[in-house]
């Protein structure tokens with residue numbers, strides 16, 4: 001019988017898995033090498049969008065590849081030096097850029113994302129962190145009618161999957177986003193979407209409550225995992241320079257973009273790649289805006305956070321180890337100024353993070369087919385904040401021996417074999 005469960009990684013996904021496992025009455029140990037929420041869950045755009053179902057690989061993308069490599073400041077770029085290592089993953093990714101896969105991924109994502117608030121609610125209520133989540137909808141804006149009209153097929157697809165999307169007039173946009181530049185006259189409103197006003201604090205609050213409720217946190221890096229006999233799972237740790245071994249009844253790998261090596265220890269080869277993204281957060285911006293905006297053509301999110309106005313986005317394929325290219329963060333700031341020309345930009349901070357991405361834009365959620373009682377919860381790509389709460393509930397249902405409410409077939413680990 002499973003009693004003691006280890007969760008490797010205390011990002012938003014690991015924190016939600018741990019909290020939901022505890023709700024099922026299991027004893028949880030979080031293993032985290034940095035601090036809760038200090039990696040990718042620190043600086044994302046904070047959108048909590050049940051409508052964010054479109055995969056990254058879209059039909060027609062192949063035509064754009066030369067541009068990705070040629071423009072280091074474009075919305076999606078591949079660093080020349082990393083191209084040979086990224087190529088096998090890029091080929092798989094581009095193979096997913098077809099209509100059939102687009103629908104398959106979008107349908108699956110909708111099932112995972114639709115209960116986002118329902119699955120966060122018990123966690124944030126317990127942690128007293130309800131104020132970190134706001135449900136005021138998100139506004140998608142366009143600076144040309146042609147772009148607005150080009151977005152309609154994607155919108156209609158999302159509507160078919162149950163998303164609520166309303167067209168906005170130029171006056172609506174002015175009212176919802178005071179201070180926005182005059183050129184943004186076309187828009188769509190997604191009332192069911194929301195945001196967290198601080199992803200780092202939200203992750204810390206959920207992880208902190210796990211500890212307050214009797215969970216353990218081990219500060220250290222999981223170096224390897226191994227399935228032992230009788231269903232026990234061994235994890236080898238490095239902490240304070242000393243090696244250590246601990247055994248659990250079950251283990252969840254939720255180490256975000258760093259999960260591939262741990263899965264390989266269990267015999268599972270999973271094509272995980274980092275899509276690096278950046279933010280700039282403008283403190284004392286002087287804008288009176290409380291709603292998140294997405295400038296669709298430039299793929300930039302503008303989120304009013306408790307720490308300032310955050311402009312986040314861009315995809316850079318350059319691996320886990322390369323130094324950040326801060327010109328990309330600067331480019332986001334320039335776009336932010338075009339969105340809000342009167343913004344005060346005196347005080348700005350910048351950040352880079354690693355989205356954990358699989359070629360079909362779906363995470364891996366479920367048991368290892370090879371190692372008994374090893375479970376995976378990683379690869380949440382661009383939508384980890386939105387899908388973490390549903391993932392946590394699903395993993396807890398699985399480990400507690402219940403039938404998960406979400407159909408896990410599209411998320412299974414061996415789908416790339």
Ligand SMILES: Cc1cc2nc3c(=O)[nH]c(=O)nc-3n(C[C@H](O)[C@H](O)[C@H](O)COP(=O)(O)OP(=O)(O)OC[C@H]3O[C@@H](n4cnc5c(N)ncnc54)[C@H](O)[C@@H]3O)c2cc1C
Pocket residue numbers: 008009010011012013014031032033034035036037038039040041042043044045046047048220221222223254255256257258259276277278279301312313314352353354355356378379380381382383384385386387
């Ligand atoms: C610019 C940008 C904007 C984004 N905007 C949004 C958005 O608006 N909405 C949305 O839903 N998503 C967004 N995302 C995506 C979202 O941030 C990620 O999907 C999510 O944070 C992934 O969470 P995670 O818990 O899987 O990974 P992480 O937050 O990276 O957590 C993994 C944790 O595992 C730990 N770890 C790794 N290896 C080990 C090991 N061996 N031993 C112990 N610990 C280990 C790390 O220290 C880390 O704390 C954005 C991402 C970026 C970069």
